Amino acid sequence: MNIANSGMRAMQESVNTASNNIANAQTEGYARKRVNLVTNVPQQIPGIGEISTGVRTEGVMRIRDAFIDTQVRLETSRYETFASQNEVNDQLEIIFSEPSSTGISAAMRDTWNAWQELSKTPESTTSRTLVLEQSVTLADRFNHTASQLKGLESDILNQISQNVFEVNTRLEQLKAVDEQIMESVNRGIAPNDLMDQRDLMLDQLSGFVTFEVQENQDGGISLKTNGIELIRRPANDVFSVVQSTEMIPADGDEPAYVSVILAAGGSSNELRTLMIPASEYEGAEWKVGSAVVTSRETQGDFLEYRPVEFSIGRIQGLQSMLDETAGYARQLDEVASGLAGLVNQVYGEDSGTEFFTAGDDSGVIRADNIRVNQELRDDPWSLQAGKDLDGPAGDGSRALAVAALRNVGLNTELSTYDPETMSFTASNGESADGRYRALVTQLGVSSNYSRSMQDNETALLNQLHQRRESVMGVSIDEEIAALIKFQNGYQANARVMSTLVTMLDTLINMGR
Secondary structure: OHHHHHHHHHHHHHHHHHHHHHHOOOOOOOOOEEEEEEEOOOEEEOOOEEEOOOEEEEEEEEOOOHHHHHHHHHHHHHHHHHHHHHHHHHHHHHHHOOOOOOOHHHHHHHHHHHHHHHHHOOOOHHHHHHHHHHHHHHHHHHHHHHHHHHHHHHHHHHHHHHHHHHHHHHHHHHHHHHHHHHHHHHOOOOOHHHHHHHHHHHHHHOOOOOOEEEEOOOOOEEEEEOOEEOOOOOOOOEEEEEEEEEEEOOEOOEOOEEEEEEEHHHOOOOEEEEEEEHHHOOOOOOOOOOEEEEOOOOOOOHHHOEEEOOOOOHHHHHHHHHHHHHHHHHHHHHHHHHHHHHHHHHHHHHHOOOOEEEOOOOOOOOOOOEEEOHHHHHOHHHOOOOOOOOOOOOOOHHHHHHHHHHHOEOOOOHHHEEOOOOEEOOOOOOEHHHHHHHHHHHHHHHHHHHHHHHHHHHHHHHHHHHHHHHHHOOOHHHHHHHHHHHHHHHHHHHHHHHHHHHHHHHHHHHHO
16 A cells, blocks of 8 residues: 555656646746656565565656757857947948948048049039038038947947846856755755756856856856956956046156046946056056946955956957947048148148148047138138149049049058149058048948858757757647556546455454
């Protein structure tokens, strides 16, 4: 009867586990469970041998494959890297809007053509106005594109900070669950549901950063990224983000410092300033958008802050695009300043008036501040089309010389300019049009790469998820079949119990 009773209890627990599997079939992160049934320790009877004593349950097992889990998390990190890059590249393509009739390339072409037309009809007010208007349009497009790039850089930096804040929050939640698991294991309880929750949190965290997981004997886990412990006790370290840096020159006995402003914990509402001696400052490690890690007790000593590099994940993808976007902004500045320098050299050599000016007090022409000289805009007839101020009315040679700049390299030394021929004796580098086309081509290549890699990672992740689902996922058909099997097992053990009761009654009645 004890054997039959143990069988009924085992089947009852198996039914409960199968029912729980069915109930959680659609629960995210749930791994199906199985009752581990083992034979009871047999009874040793001298002269007879072993007498079986039935079955017992030896815990409920989670069905998971740690190797597949590791692959899924790694590929999730890679997917989020390319997905974040692709998102930013999509915005960059909208900003540059090439090829189109509203882009910088078309504006440069129209500006050169306007100068060419002015060289043919220098006495025409329409031609003069067209040169100025096309040049203003070109300057405006430089300004607008530079402004959008600056805004995108700010947006990317905010996204990095938000993602770092999310990582800090998730690590705190993960540590709390991990401590509950260790407490349960210490009491001899198998915390299967908590472990499912922890694995789901690890899956979600892998989208932000990549890490290595090691399970400890106490039920807890060790989590590392690039050698940095992500879970520490009693308190986790905190990741922060560099918002800006500024060099503070030496003043008397005071050495030079670099002021680094951090979004502590990734929160833009909690800014912290570090003063780092210039002699100990490594610019590449403290660049804008980079992450640093420190203990919660640190109040400002930069020695307690350690720069950290995330290899793959959404944060790293955004950091790489912040650098790439800043690179596009620098290239756009080079095109604008180079073009303005060439035009001003040819146009202003004899006239004494610069055609392009800086729209601020910096005196340095960039994409965000390039302007057409307001004096020329106010009086189109002051625009000098000929070589000399008092030259013949039909002279358009200077306008022709400016139009010829479309083929002059931006790296051309201004000192090679010959006033007599109104040309440069040696051209160096790509022209403004060519440099800008190279920038757009670079963006196109980067966009195609990130888009292609994201598609590849999507396909690979789908395959891995299918493999993992085949291992840990709940199949309703299988669970129903298992329920029927356990039900039949329960009924069979109950029948044994009933038979034994009948036999016992017969034996008792015979004694009467």
